[in-house]
Amino acid sequence: MSTDYGDxxxxxxxxxxxxxxxxxxxxGDYKATFGLVTVTLFVLAAIFAPELxxxxxxxQEYAIMQAxxxxxxxxxxxxxxxxxxxxxxxxxxxVSLGVSLGAVTIGAVVGVSLGVVAGYFGGWVDDALMRFVDxxxxxxxxxxxxxxxxxxxxxxxxxxAAIAFAYIDDFARLARGEVLSIREEEFVLAAKNIGLGDxxxxxxxxxPNAVAPLIVQFTVLIARAILAESTLSFLxxxxxxxxxxxxxxxxxxxxLIGQAWxxxxxxxxxxxxxxxxxxxxxxxxxxxxxxxxxxxxP
Amino acid sequence: xxxxxxxxxxxxxxxGVVYVVATAVFVAVRSVPGDPARLVLGGNAEPDELxxxxxxxxxxxxxxxxxxxxxxxxARGDLxxxxxxxxxxxxxxxxxxxxxxxxxxxxxxxxxxxxIPAGIVSATRRDRWEDYxxxxxxxLGISMPSFWIGIVLLLTVxxxxxxxxxxxxxxxxxxxxxWLSHVILPAAAVGLPYAGIITRMTRSSMLExxxxxxxxTARAKGLPPRLVLFKHGLxxxxxxxxxxxxxxxxxxxxxxxxxxxxxxxQGFGRLLIRSIERQDFPIVxxxxxxxxxxxxxxxxxxxxxxxxxxxxxxxxxxx
Amino acid sequence: MxxxxxxxLSITFPVEGGxxxxxxEGIDLSVEAGEIHGLVGESGSGKSVTARSVMRLLDDxxxxxKRFDYRGEDLYDKSEAExxxxxxxxxxxxxxxxxSALNPVMTVGEQIAExxxxxxxxxxxxxxxxxxxxxYITGTSTxxxxxxxxxxxxxxxxxPDPETVATSYPHQLSGGQRQRVMIxxxxxxxxxxxxxxxxxxxxxxxxxxxxLGELRRLCDELDVAILLITHDLGxxxxxxxxxxxxxxxxxxxRGRTDQxxxxxxxxxxxxxxxxxxxxxxxxxxxxxIPGSAPEPTDRPDGCPFRDRCPAAFDACSEPLPEHVVxxxxxxHCHLYTEGDDPGEVTWDAPAATNGSLDGTTERxxxxxTDG
Numbered sequence: 001m002s003t004d005y006g007d008x009x010x011x012x013x014x015x016x017x018x019x020x021x022x023x024x025x026x027x028g029d030y031k032a033t034f035g036l037v038t039v040t041l042f043v044l045a046a047i048f049a050p051e052l053x054x055x056x057x058x059x060q061e062y063a064i065m066q067a068x069x070x071x072x073x074x075x076x077x078x079x080x081x082x083x084x085x086x087x088x089x090x091x092x093x094x095v096s097l098g099v100s101l102g103a104v105t106i107g108a109v110v111g112v113s114l115g116v117v118a119g120y121f122g123g124w125v126d127d128a129l130m131r132f133v134d135x136x137x138x139x140x141x142x143x144x145x146x147x148x149x150x151x152x153x154x155x156x157x158x159x160x161a162a163i164a165f166a167y168i169d170d171f172a173r174l175a176r177g178e179v180l181s182i183r184e185e186e187f188v189l190a191a192k193n194i195g196l197g198d199x200x201x202x203x204x205x206x207x208p209n210a211v212a213p214l215i216v217q218f219t220v221l222i223a224r225a226i227l228a229e230s231t232l233s234f235l236x237x238x239x240x241x242x243x244x245x246x247x248x249x250x251x252x253x254x255x256l257i258g259q260a261w262x263x264x265x266x267x268x269x270x271x272x273x274x275x276x277x278x279x280x281x282x283x284x285x286x287x288x289x290x291x292x293x294x295x296x297x298p
Numbered sequence: 299x300x301x302x303x304x305x306x307x308x309x310x311x312x313x314g315v316v317y318v319v320a321t322a323v324f325v326a327v328r329s330v331p332g333d334p335a336r337l338v339l340g341g342n343a344e345p346d347e348l349x350x351x352x353x354x355x356x357x358x359x360x361x362x363x364x365x366x367x368x369x370x371x372x373a374r375g376d377l378x379x380x381x382x383x384x385x386x387x388x389x390x391x392x393x394x395x396x397x398x399x400x401x402x403x404x405x406x407x408x409x410x411x412x413x414i415p416a417g418i419v420s421a422t423r424r425d426r427w428e429d430y431x432x433x434x435x436x437x438l439g440i441s442m443p444s445f446w447i448g449i450v451l452l453l454t455v456x457x458x459x460x461x462x463x464x465x466x467x468x469x470x471x472x473x474x475x476x477w478l479s480h481v482i483l484p485a486a487a488v489g490l491p492y493a494g495i496i497t498r499m500t501r502s503s504m505l506e507x508x509x510x511x512x513x514x515t516a517r518a519k520g521l522p523p524r525l526v527l528f529k530h531g532l533x534x535x536x537x538x539x540x541x542x543x544x545x546x547x548x549x550x551x552x553x554x555x556x557x558x559x560x561x562x563x564q565g566f567g568r569l570l571i572r573s574i575e576r577q578d579f580p581i582v583x584x585x586x587x588x589x590x591x592x593x594x595x596x597x598x599x600x601x602x603x604x605x606x607x608x609x610x611x612x613x614x615x616x617x
Numbered sequence: 618m619x620x621x622x623x624x625x626l627s628i629t630f631p632v633e634g635g636x637x638x639x640x641x642e643g644i645d646l647s648v649e650a651g652e653i654h655g656l657v658g659e660s661g662s663g664k665s666v667t668a669r670s671v672m673r674l675l676d677d678x679x680x681x682x683k684r685f686d687y688r689g690e691d692l693y694d695k696s697e698a699e700x701x702x703x704x705x706x707x708x709x710x711x712x713x714x715x716x717s718a719l720n721p722v723m724t725v726g727e728q729i730a731e732x733x734x735x736x737x738x739x740x741x742x743x744x745x746x747x748x749x750x751x752x753y754i755t756g757t758s759t760x761x762x763x764x765x766x767x768x769x770x771x772x773x774x775x776x777p778d779p780e781t782v783a784t785s786y787p788h789q790l791s792g793g794q795r796q797r798v799m800i801x802x803x804x805x806x807x808x809x810x811x812x813x814x815x816x817x818x819x820x821x822x823x824x825x826x827x828x829l830g831e832l833r834r835l836c837d838e839l840d841v842a843i844l845l846i847t848h849d850l851g852x853x854x855x856x857x858x859x860x861x862x863x864x865x866x867x868x869x870x871r872g873r874t875d876q877x878x879x880x881x882x883x884x885x886x887x888x889x890x891x892x893x894x895x896x897x898x899x900x901x902x903x904x905x906i907p908g909s910a911p912e913p914t915d916r917p918d919g920c921p922f923r924d925r926c927p928a929a930f931d932a933c934s935e936p937l938p939e940h941v942v943x944x945x946x947x948x949h950c951h952l953y954t955e956g957d958d959p960g961e962v963t964w965d966a967p968a969a970t971n972g973s974l975d976g977t978t979e980r981x982x983x984x985x986t987d988g
Contacts, residue, residue: 135318138594142552143570143586147326150574150582227443231556234445235571250446254560261453268446276441511717518672518712519732519802520705524745529731529752533722609722609786 035280042274046093085263088244089270095245096233096271099156100225103163108218110164111171116202116210118172119179126176133172141166141228149237156239163228167221174217178210185209212289219282223275230271246271305602312594317369319590323583324368328361377584382576387584390569397467397565400477401554404485409493414536416493417500421508421535422527432497439494444553448487448560456483467563484561488553492546496539504535533607540604547596551589618689620810620842621648621671625683628666628675638913640666640678642866643937650809653836653843655853655874657889658863659910665713667863668814668846672710673700687810706736709803713815715795719787725795726783727757729767729802736806739763759784770801775831793824800831804839811835814846829856850889854878859945862886865910865921867937872946882940882948884926920951928952 027033111133118129145162152158182188183206191205232238233247246267253263335351352358356367371378377387413436420432456464462483468476507513508531516530517523555567566585573581628641641663648654658664670680673692685693692703704710709732712718720728731748734741739762742748751757757764764783771779774797787795796816803811813832817825833856836843845857853860853874861871862885870883881887888906908925917923923933932951940953 131315135315135322138315138319138590139322139586140551140589140593142555143582143589146570146574147323147582147586150577150579151326223441227441228552230443231445231552234443234556235559237571237574247443250449254449257449257453264449264453268443268449271446272438272442276437279437279441511712511714512720514674515710515712515718515799515802516720517674518704518710520701520703520735520806521731522701522745525748528745529748530720530723533753534720537722607722610788 029284031280032284035277035282035284038273038277039281042093042270042277043097045090046097049087049090049094085249085266088249089246089267092244092246092249092267093270093274095156095239095243096226096229096247097274099159099163099229099239099245100222103160103225103229104167104218104221106160106164107167107221108171108214111168112175112207112214114168115172115175115177116179116207119176120183120198120202120206122183129172130176133169136165137169139165142231145232146237154237154240159229159232159238162232163225166228167225170217170221171214174213175210178213179206182206182209216282216286216289219278219285223278223282226271226275226278304605308598308601312598315594316587316591320369320372320587321365323586324365327579327583328364372587377587378580380573380578380581382573382578387580390581391566391585391588394564394566394569396469397481397563398554398558398567400467400470400481401484401488401557401563401565402550404478404481405487405489405492405550405554408485408489409496412489413493413496414500414539416497418504418527418532418535420497420501421504424505429501433501436494436497436501439490440498441494442491443556444487444491445556445560447490448484448557451483451487452560465562467561467565480563484554484557484563487557487560488550491553492550495546495549496543499539499542500535503538504531507531507535510534537604537608540600540607543600547593619647619686620650620688621646621844622684622686622689623647623671623682624685626667626670626685627679627681628663628670629679629681630677631679636914637679639916640866640913641670644861644863644866644868645871646861646868648810648842648844649859650842651836651840652858653832653845653856655857655860656844656846656863657848657850657853657860659848661865661910661913662863663866663913664846664848664863665814668710668812668844671810671812671844672704672708702736705732705806705808707806707808707810709806709808709811711796711799711803711811711813711816713818715792715799715819716787718799719795721787723752723786724757724784725787725790725798725802726759726764726767726771727752729770729783729798729805730757730761730763732802732805733763733766733770737763737766738807739766767801767805770804771798773804774798774801774835775827776801791824792820793827796820796824796828797831800828800835804835804841808841810842810844812844812846815848816845817852818848825852826855832856862889865916866913867921868949869922870946870948870950872943876943876946880942880946882942882946882953883950884928884952885922886948920949 114129114133118126118133141162144165145159148158148162188201188205191201196204229238229245230247230250233245234251236248236251238245238247249267250264253260253265253267257264335348335355335357349358356364359367375388377391379386380390383390416432416436420429420436423429452464455462462479464483466480468480470477512534513526513530516526521529554565555570557563558565558567559571569581570585572578573585623644623646625643625645626641627639627643630638630640632638644663644667646656646667656664656667666675666678669675670678670685671687671692673680680693682693685691687703687707692700695703719725733739734743741761741763759765759780768779768783771782776782776794776797782790782794782798787798790798796819799816800811800813803813811832816832817828820828829852832843832845835841845852847853857874859871859873860877862869862877862883864885869885870877870881877886878890881890885906892905906925911917911921911924917934919932919934920926920929920937923929926933930951935951937949938951938953940948940950942948942953
């Protein structure tokens with residue numbers, strides 16, 4: 001006996017009619033459509049940056065080095081090393097989006113595992129794991145990042161680890177809550193009765209039913225991870241300073257704010273549009289899946 | 299369970315969490331690839347220098363002795379000394395605290411003053427232009443990094459209004475006006491994303507409350523609409539908002555550190571970033587512990603606050 | 618003149634992108650001063666919506682009536698400010714689920730006292746700021762006249778130790794106590810009418826009997842009329858002076874309780890009476906009316922009950938007629954328009970006259986809780 005939804009087909013345990021509702025929610029809502037379209041555009045720009053970028057992001061034009069400017073050749077201007085900002089932004093999108101995706105994915109895998117195990121077994125397992133999660137929560141992500149940089153030096157994986165670290169507790173709490181509410185449902189009891197093992201029940205019965213709120217959480221945290229990554233890069237403790245990321249571009253623009261204001265504005269606009277797009281899409285998801293609530297980590 | 303016992307229990311739990319955090323920091327430092335002393339001195343230190351630092355940090359002792367000393371020092375409030383300045387870590391952090399706390403507190407105040415009225419208006423005028431404006435601005439707020447809001451404010455307000463200095467910090471001891479004029483822009487930069495989140499939460503919470511039966515009861519009593527809203531609705535709507543306020547301090551901290559850099563404020567954020575540049579490891583680890591303590595006790599405080607405003611919660615009951 | 622006199626009331630809920638939902642279609646309802654009038658019907662019959670329309674609390678519905686008179690004045694001609702004087706002052710309301718209908722973060726004493734302050738005979742400030750100060754800063758003074766009145770109202774509705782109960786929060790009280798608190802707060806402005814929407818549905822039988830007894834006593838002693846919404850004819854038999862029977866948005870039959878119980882004429886009323894477990898005249902085993910009520914958007918023409926009625930015939934698709942059985946006893950059934958008594962309606966053979974009454978659909982009887 002599997003998850004009993006009557007006749008409805010399921011996809012990873014989420015009823016397909018939910019996806020139809022999602023489609024309707026997105027197609028019928030210009031905000032959600034805007035979100036999806038902009039995010040898709042940014043993702044495409046990131047993936048095809050080598051093909052699309054008008055210049056090599058590292059190529060310096062000495063002629064305009066001393067006087068960074070906006071021009072038809074460089075619609076978004078150049079930085080203090082005479083490098084094309086548009087090209088750097090496209091490459092920057094790869095890092096910003098990739099790091100966020102990686103961090104949230106890792107946070108989700110670890111957090112959901114902890115939460116599902118805690119919620120499913122309950123008792124001392126639950127107590128122990130959730131106290132552990134409490135401790136994780138007590139580490140401010142920014143300081144974790146700073147500590148990692150202080151110990152290991154700068155690098156992509158430090159940034160990913162620091163941000164992932166911050167989201168473990170969000171996923172763990174959410175997954176645990178979902179599991180607790182699902183655990184006593186009839187189909188889980190039925191699965192137990194027919195002798196399905198704990199692991200089987202968790203992966204085949206419990207987890208799929210918690211998928212919808214987890215997808216929403218994932219989306220929302222991607223948006224926050226982009227903000228976190230940009231903050232770290234801006235502070236100069238993100239990925240290597242030579243790598244163009246949106247935050248790092250902003251950080252470099254700070255010293256030129258008098259002469260070249262656009263360096264401080266344009267990458268920020270990219271961040272805002274991307275995060276806004278993801279948030280709008282996440283909101284549509286939340287409505288479509290009928291998930292409530294808000295809050296969680298920065 | 300009585301109030302005192304509940305508070306005592308929660309305080310013990312909080313201390314337990316801090317203890318584990320401190321242990322984790324201890325382990326992290328000692329799991330550094332190579333030599334922690336090298337962290338302190340940098341890559342090309344002489345062997346005798348390394349040995350001296352190891353002795354100073356107690357790294358030549360057996361691990362359990364190191365652990366005992368670490369905890370004993372912590373218990374006495376001794377976080378060690380800055381390698382760079384020689385000042386104690388506690389004093390370094392305390393000296394840098396005022397600007398950071400000022401920005402944070404003014405930021406939260408701005409956020410609350412904007413967000414709660416905006417959330418209430420948004421909910422009560424649902425699907426009208428007021429709602430669209432409030433939710434739209436809130437959405438924008440949560441989608442912008444604080445430091446970038448800071449940059450934008452600097453370029454706009456900072457250049458347009460000469461009375462507002464766009465750089466540095468003035469201590470409150472120099473007077474409230476100079477203090478506030480220095481703090482207002484960074485605080486707004488930190489507060490706006492915070493306001494976005496609280497507006498959205500207040501709105502959804504208030505919408506839920508507006509559909510509650512007791513609101514209909516209050517109307518059926520013939521009470522004026524504003525009394526129904528503020529006497530019967532407000533507390534119920536704000537209780538869930540209070541519960542997440544604690545979590546949001548994490549958001550605030552990340553924002554402040556970056557915003558301090560934008561406005562050239564010599565606060566905690568600047569201290570941290572400089573400590574990394576200078577490889578001043580004691581400051582970094584001390585900061586992790588101090589901030590964790592603040593987090594944990596802030597959360598405890600918020601829990602107790604929630605309990606005190608929610609008559610349904612009897613100490614030790616559900617969340 | 619009746620205290621409450623409603624004629625041809627229709628209540629429709631507009632639905633965006635769908636057909637409007639006609640909750641109530643052209644009903645008459647009247648309540649005399651000082652009586653308990655039962656409004657009885659199954660879930661979805663429109664009785665609760667009708668109750669709320671009396672308080673003008675239906676914001677998202679279109680309410681239309683030829684007449685909606687309270688003391689001879691049409692409630693729907695009043696301004697919102699005038700209506701606030703009617704609410705609480707003239708008409709009090711008791712809701713079904715007392716746990717959700719009472720504010721969880723206010724003492725029950727204050728929830729009664731605020732009605733006294735706004736509508737009762739006390740001299741206390743009711744301005745927004747003084748009310749908010751009372752709520753968030755000072756609390757209600759236990760020596761204030763409104764609070765003392767609240768305590769005495771709690772005593773009136775039969776609560777022992779009213780001083781202590783007044784300082785309690787709703788979740789600290791039992792369901793029966795909470796419902797008494799609701800009644801006390803409805804009494805706070807000395808109303809002439811109390812609309813009680815299924816006040817005992819959430820309670821168990823012994824507590825229910827206590828509350829109903831209390832309503833009966835209050836009606837007799839305080840001379841307050843009560844419009845009692847219920848799905849339970851047993852409750853009507855025990856408590857009400859007169860009754861209106863609703864089915865799927867329409868009135869089927871109305872009259873004095875004794876008239877209706879001794880001489881029910883409408884097949885639906887007869888069916889309901891057969892399904893009362895005890896207290897009514899039928900005896901024997903509990904039966905139910907086969908089938909279920911139609912959706913409001915999917916009602917047949919004419920009589921909404923005709924698909925379940927064992928006596929349905931061709932004329933039933935015509936608009937409902939009005940047949941005066943006796944003084945004050947009215948039935949809306951086509952069987953009587955010819956002027957002769959059709960005789961006994963045979964509920965024992967429900968499928969006799971209508972193929973759709975096969976009993977295979979969801980079985981509904983009168984004990985269905987209202988949604």
